[in-house]
Amino acid sequence: MVLVYFGLMLLLSALAYYLGRGQASSLPRPLAALPTYHGARLALFAFFPMLGLFILWEAIVPRLLMSRAISSLPTDLQPADALSLSARTRELLAVVNGTPSADISETVRAAGQALASNLSMAGMILLVLGLAVAGAGVFWAKSQITQQLRARHTVEGTVNWLLIACSAIAILTTLGIVMSVVFETFQFFTKVSPVDFLFGTKWSPQTAIREDQVGSSGAFGFIPLFIGTLVVMIVAMCVAAPIGLFSAIYMAEYATPRVRAFAKPVLEILAGIPTVVYGFFAALTVAPLVRDIGRAAGFDVSSESALAAGIVMGVMITPFISSLADDVINAVPQAMRDGSYAMGATKSETVKKVVLPAALPGIVAAIMLAISKAIGETMIVVMAAGLAANLTLNPLNSVTTITVQIATMLVGDQEFDSAKTLSAFALGFVLFIFTLGLNIIALHIAKKYKEQYD
Amino acid sequence: MTEIAATAAHSMSAAESAAARRLRKRYAAEWRFRAYGVAALIIAALFIVALLSDVVVKSVSAFTQTRVTLDVPVSAETIDPEGKRDPQTLLTADYTALLRDALREKFPTVTSRNDRRALNGLLSSGASEDLQKRVVADPALIGTTVKTTALLSDDADLFVKGRVTAIETEQGTGSATVSGMDGDVTIVSTNKDFADALASVKRSLASQASALLAEADRVADNARSTTGDEKTALDAKIAELRAQVAVLNARFAAAGAPESVDAEEPTTLVKINGGVVRATEISATEIKGTTMVPLTSADAAAAGTWKIETLAVPEASRRVSDQEAVFLSVLSDQGLIAKNFNWSFFSRGDSREPELAGVLGGLVGSLLTMFVTLVLSLPIGVLAAIYLEEFAPKNRWTEFVEVNINNLAAVPSIVFGLLGLAVFLNFFGMPRSAPIVGGLVIALMALPTIIIASRAAIRAVPPSIREAALGVGASHQQAVFHHVLPLAMPGIMTGTIIAMAHSLGETAPLIMIGMVAFVVDIPSGFTQAASVLPVQIFSWADLPEIAFQAKTAAAILVLLVFLFLMNAVAIVLRRRFERRW
The missing domain is CATH 1.20.5 (Single alpha-helices involved in coiled-coils or other helix-helix interfaces)
Incomplete structure (x- = not known):
């Protein structure tokens, strides 16, 4: 139905375009606007009324019909609380979609079928209304077409608003992220105190499933996850920072075009490999390797050690650091290098004493962005790090991270009122704040010191 | 001086x-x-x-599959007892039973329940597909004997590919006498033909001993921190372990002494006179064993007509039993087992049976998701870039938008998953696991990348183009849409393809919105439950069956090939159309 509606919308717009253009072409010259603009203007008058009607209709009518369907149920099936309301809604929707579960009661099935027929009826009405609205819009706009009508202004004004709307989607997205995590996080904090969350040292959300159990409140101490994330991140940075920086320096200062032609694709391939592939490699190859090497050397290495996940994550981040660092090193003016060479400095001395200090703000910013990427990386740790929230700084142990907990808690069906599910959003909120903060600081550093040497 | x-x-x-x-x-x-x-x-x-x-x-x-060729009598009683040749009956008939019967024909002596189950277990649960397709297409085949190939189960498949255990085959160099044709038999060779097998059993004893010793040490470590009853129990266990080690070491040290073989040691099979004997006791020249496949004669076998096979991995630590190994080995000696290219890997959806699992479902899901992503993010991204680069006044609002775009590019992907879950699924009530939701979420993630790339491409178009257009009387929008945008298009397309390639590998946010669900069918619409290729890789990597490891790696290869192609297209575009002004 939706597809038919949108197809019709486009068809009518196209029709309106040809109608408007044809009419404007038959007017005596000179025209205030080209015929194509008259056509486009008419198309807009078909398109936007239909789109507006659709949005309005979809926002109101299905909900209305759903609530009517639920209130039409006999009293013993009436939902008592929000939870059973959503369950009932799901059942009805399943009937509408033709995928009801087998154990559904006959009355609900009947109500669902009634709802389905109501919905399809509503769809037909929407189609007719849409046609009417578009027709009226086009009819009115067509009657306005004269020699003097400045159709281009209407069209360009609309296009301008469209452009603004498109660029505002970024803001809407940010808003959506903030709203969704903040809202659920507040709900979480009505169940678990923020102090327990931020400073608790025990994380075991699994016990919170049944209310009547001992310890049913679960433990939502964030510290072990934070430490775990930190350990993996530090291991990753120990790999990524030296490799990334040295390859960037080499590429920018030493590499001949032939070496660049080889090295650049290497780093681009590393950047292009999906994280799930890194995760597979970390879990099935690197982790057993690290464990065996560790055991051979007499250490007790967990088979899901933070070290293995960290090393692979470090390699994943390497191209990120190297490309950012490459940019800032190349931005250092050549005159400064020439000055240093003129004093008799070798290339490495120039790099160490002139180029790197000049590029330092940019490099620091690059490393901070890399840290933010390491903290937010999910697939490698989900596949290669553990689930047990151990409070340890030893990278040979198994640790868990913020992202692992978010992912594992939200896989599969969830109840949206248990502290366990909501804690994932609280963790998401923390993650968002962390990465946003690192990002803002990094951009600030890069911006503040950028102009210094130019 | x-x-x-x-x-x-x-x-x-x-x-x-x-x-x-x-x-x-x-x-x-x-x-x-x-x-x-x-x-x-x-x-x-x-x-x-x-x-x-x-x-x-x-x-x-994962790119090859093994099939066994069987002559299957298609009996009308099993397939179509009513004789109506009703297509529905033919479609749902039990072809697997026919295949099992045909396979049992190969081993007429197999009667025990366990052996029969082992024999049936060699066939995949989807083995009958070829036969079913042929009979449904041509009901005249009922009542005749059809030569068909049946897919082997994942364990059997791995065994044939040599992934379960290494098999060492030796020809008998002496002439061998057999004490009987069935049951427990003794085989005596005139040469020391069984010395190698004996040695490998001894080696395995030594490694068992060292494993037990390590365990004893570990228990001893634990015992140190315990007291009382617990300690006595642990001490007793240590003593027991050490005693076992001593026994094993003594057996290892007695080189050449006869050795009994059980499931903890490598299996030795002797193929002689058309039968197979599994060794239970080995010495250098003699084997006592049980027959797995009865011999056809009890005559002495001349040198070179019989052989010894040693399966390096002990029966206890592999998933294919000795009985199954013998069945497979006999079938393969008869030339009935063939490996061929696994086309069905590319034409099937997901499955819990590794030999039946394919990537097509994930591929189609990825395609649908990417389509939604492209349709949404390309126009929106380009329009936003045009606004910011060409029309936006330099004010607070514009700056705010730009800061937002830069920050969104750095938001972890899993947070976008939370957004999709909370907003699209819970607030707007969109279907779980659907490509349309996945595409929406990924589009939001790809947007900053596309905007940034498009802005760079638009900025690279020299102002003279704009000014010339404005100079001949074009409006600002005409100048941009008619002149600047077409010239910026190659750069925009390159950036978009690279953003799409990144999106194709995106996994975490799609897990959040339920695309990790197990979906067997190939998705055919934007609102149907679907999985995508990277998520399928993720869920396969988690499965315990060893065969899935290969499947996962193969799926990764498919994904990488697609990424490679997309990047190659981007590079070609850049090379062909990029202009320096």
């Missing part, structure tokens, strides 16, 4: 050598610094090589 000159020369040379030393040191530092750079690049390159070769090596066995 000469003295002075000499000291001057001397001090000069001293200074020179100090300078030379310093210079050498500086050059060494220079060399070291360069070496670090080269080493960093080499490490990165080696990592890629390791990763790719690991994936390729692991994936190889």
Whole structure:
């Protein structure tokens, strides 16, 4: 139905375009606007009324019909609380979609079928209304077409608003992220105190499933996850920072075009490999390797050690650091290098004493962005790090991270009122704040010191 | 005078050598610094090589499948007892039973329930597909004998590919006498033909001993921190373990002494006179064993007509029992088992049976998701870029938008998953696991990348183009849409393709919105439950069956091939259309 509606919308717009253009072409010259603009203007008058009607209709009518369907149920099936309301809604929707579960009661099935027929009826009405609205819009706009009508202004004004709307989607997205995590996080904090969350040292959300159990409140101490994330991140940075920086320096200062032609694709391939592939490699190859090497050397290495996940994550981040660092090193003016060479400095001395200090703000910013990427990386740790929230700084142990907990808690069906599910959003909120903060600081550093040497 | 000159020369040379030393040191530092750079690049390159070769090596066995050729009498009683040739009946009939009967024909002596189950277990649960398709297409085949190939189960498949255990085959060099044709038999060779098998059993005893010793040490470690009853129990256990170790070591030390073989040691099979005997006791010249397949005669076998097979991995630590191994080995000796290219890997959806699982479902899901992403993010991204680059006034609002875009590019992908879950699924009530929701979420993630790339492409178009258009009377929008945008298009397309390639590998946010669900059917619409290729890789990597490891690696290869193609297109576009002004 939706597809038919949108197809019709486009068809009518196209029709309106040809109608408007044809009419404007038959007017005596000179025209205030080209015929194509008259056509486009008419198309807009078909398109936007239909789109507006659709949005309005979809926002109101299905909900209305759903609530009517639920209130039409006999009293013993009436939902008592929000939870059973959503369950009932799901059942009805399943009937509408033709995928009801087998154990559904006959009355609900009947109500669902009634709802389905109501919905399809509503769809037909929407189609007719849409046609009417578009027709009226086009009819009115067509009657306005004269020699003097400045159709281009209407069209360009609309296009301008469209452009603004498109660029505002970024803001809407940010808003959506903030709203969704903040809202659920507040709900979480009505169940678990923020102090327990931020400073608790025990994380075991699994016990919170049944209310009547001992310890049913679960433990939502964030510290072990934070430490775990930190350990993996530090291991990753120990790999990524030296490799990334040295390859960037080499590429920018030493590499001949032939070496660049080889090295650049290497780093681009590393950047292009999906994280799930890194995760597979970390879990099935690197982790057993690290464990065996560790055991051979007499250490007790967990088979899901933070070290293995960290090393692979470090390699994943390497191209990120190297490309950012490459940019800032190349931005250092050549005159400064020439000055240093003129004093008799070798290339490495120039790099160490002139180029790197000049590029330092940019490099620091690059490393901070890399840290933010390491903290937010999910697939490698989900596949290669553990689930047990151990409070340890030893990278040979198994640790868990913020992202692992978010992912594992939200896989599969969830109840949206248990502290366990909501804690994932609280963790998401923390993650968002962390990465946003690192990002803002990094951009600030890069911006503040950028102009210094130019 | 000469003295002075000499000291001057001397001090000069001293200074020179100090300078030379310093210079050498500086050059060494220079060399070291360069070496670090080269080493960093080499490490990165080696990592890629390791990763790719690991994936390729692991994936190889997934690209072939093993089938057994069987002559199946298609009996009308089983397939179509009513004789109506009703297509529905034919479609749902039990073809697997026919295949099992045909397979049992190959081993007429197999009667025990367990052996029959082992024999049936060799066939995949989807083995009958070929036969079913042919009979449904041509009902005239009912009542005739059809030559068909049946897919082997994953364990049998791995065994045939040699992934379960290494098999060492030796020809008998002496002439062998057999004590019987069935039951427990003794085989005596005139040569020391069984010495190698004996040695491998001894080796396995030694490694068992060292494993037990390690366990004893571990228990001893634990015992140290316990007291009372617990400690006595642990001590007793340690003593027991040590005693076992001593026994094993004694057996190992007695080289050449006969050895009994059980499931903990490598299996030795003797194929003689058309039958197979599994050794239960080995000495250098003699084997006592049970017949797995009865012999056809009890005559002495001449040298070279019989052989010994040693399965290196003990029965207890592999998933294919000795009985199954013997069945497979006999079938393969008859030339009935063939490996061929696994086309069905590319034409099937997901399955819990590794030999039946394919990537098509994930591929189609990825395609649908990417379509939604492209349709949404490309126009919105380009329009936003045009606004920000060409029309936006320099004010707070514009700056706010730009800061937002830059920040969104750095938001972790899993947070976008939370957004999709909370907003699209819970608030708007969109269906779980659907490509449309996945596409929406990924589109939001790809948007900043596309905007940034498009802005760079638009900025690269020189102002003279714009000014010339404006100069001949075009409006600002006409100048942009008719002149600047077409010239920026190659750059925009390149950026978009690279953003799409990144989106194709995106996993975490799609897990959040339920695309990790197990979906068997190939999705056919945007609102149907679907999985995508990277999520399928993720869920396969988690499965315990060993055969899925190869499947996962193969799916990764498919994903990488697609990424490679997309990037290649982007590079070609860049090379062909990029202009320097």
